[in-house]
Amino acid sequence: MAGTRARRALALLALVGSLAGCSGAQSRRATAAGNAAATSTATTAVAPTTTVPPSSRLDVTAVEYQYQTAGPVNLAAGEVTVSLRNGGTEAHHGQLLRLHDGVTADDVDSAASDDPSGAPLLALGDEVGGPGTVSPDGTAQSTQRLAPGSYVMFCLVRGPSGETHVIDGMLAQFDVTAQRAAHSTPRPTADLRLTDSGFELPSPFPRHGVLRVTNQGRQPHEVTFLRLPPGRTESAIRPYLRVLRASSMLQPPPPFTAAGGVAAMSPGETAIVPVSLRPGDYLAICLVRGRDGEPHAVHGMVAHFTVR
Numbered sequence: 001m002a003g004t005r006a007r008r009a010l011a012l013l014a015l016v017g018s019l020a021g022c023s024g025a026q027s028r029r030a031t032a033a034g035n036a037a038a039t040s041t042a043t044t045a046v047a048p049t050t051t052v053p054p055s056s057r058l059d060v061t062a063v064e065y066q067y068q069t070a071g072p073v074n075l076a077a078g079e080v081t082v083s084l085r086n087g088g089t090e091a092h093h094g095q096l097l098r099l100h101d102g103v104t105a106d107d108v109d110s111a112a113s114d115d116p117s118g119a120p121l122l123a124l125g126d127e128v129g130g131p132g133t134v135s136p137d138g139t140a141q142s143t144q145r146l147a148p149g150s151y152v153m154f155c156l157v158r159g160p161s162g163e164t165h166v167i168d169g170m171l172a173q174f175d176v177t178a179q180r181a182a183h184s185t186p187r188p189t190a191d192l193r194l195t196d197s198g199f200e201l202p203s204p205f206p207r208h209g210v211l212r213v214t215n216q217g218r219q220p221h222e223v224t225f226l227r228l229p230p231g232r233t234e235s236a237i238r239p240y241l242r243v244l245r246a247s248s249m250l251q252p253p254p255p256f257t258a259a260g261g262v263a264a265m266s267p268g269e270t271a272i273v274p275v276s277l278r279p280g281d282y283l284a285i286c287l288v289r290g291r292d293g294e295p296h297a298v299h300g301m302v303a304h305f306t307v308r
Contacts, residue, residue: 056075060082064165075177077147079183080183084139086135099150127263143271212270224284
């Protein structure tokens with residue numbers, strides 16, 4: 001576990017400069033800087049630390065077990081689009097969390113250590129969405145309003161080791177500055193609502209379009225779209241619900257294809273989510289864990305829909 005914590009601590013070095021994790025010689029060169037950065041405190045007003053112009057878009061590639069960008073990152077407050085391409089061999093997503101004031105890198109590292117539910121880490125901030133879970137070679141995108149402050153993006157999918165990806169180091173910290181940048185938000189063509197009792201899905205469900213996803217519940221919720229194999233129905237996949245993020249679900253051949261959605265959002269939050277789905281039968285599920293530690297999907301937050 002000590003090696004895992006070291007990898008995760010190095011991932012925390014990926015602040016504004018880049019979201020990619022460090023390895024090898026780069027890791028060793030970064031260690032001294034990381035020791036100093038680990039005691040820094042998140043604040044609500046963050047000064048830009050790069051000469052890159054402020055941007056309202058973040059493009060990341062997810063691999064095992066880190067997020068990579070093509071260059072430095074300097075995100076401006078306001079509507080921010082995050083696009084995640086899964087370049088790995090396992091399913092990934094990008095949960096965004098705005099850290100509470102006063103949370104340090106040490107706090108984040110400690111909270112990300114051993115709890116596969118992600119509860120200690122989630123308690124350090126507010127869920128603000130992010131690209132939903134996609135299978136290898138898939139892409140997910142979400143646009144959400146981000147206030148100035150310090151953020152983390154991490155992955156709660158379980159790997160073959162049985163640990164969630166964040167425990168293996170798939171976590172990156174970045175800042176959103178009190179600057180502004182031009183942004184063109186896609187115009188929604190349909191609404192999808194998250195409630196404490198389930199989903200309110202558009203009908204018919206668009207094959208191609210832009211969803212406005214709103215959390216109208218009193219607790220955090222997400223939506224993940226799963227494409228069912230031909231001939232499989234909601235009842236046939238229910239035995240898998242309790243282990244949707246267990247290692248057995250990520251070993252080939254998986255019983256479903258994760259086709260995006262949006263990561264957990266706090267009550268009242270809204271995200272704009274483009275969809276481009278193949279025809280077939282799908283499930284919308286919520287994998288946020290309740291007070292009993294079980295995903296909301298286990299308690300019925302599952303909805304079947306067909307894309308024609």
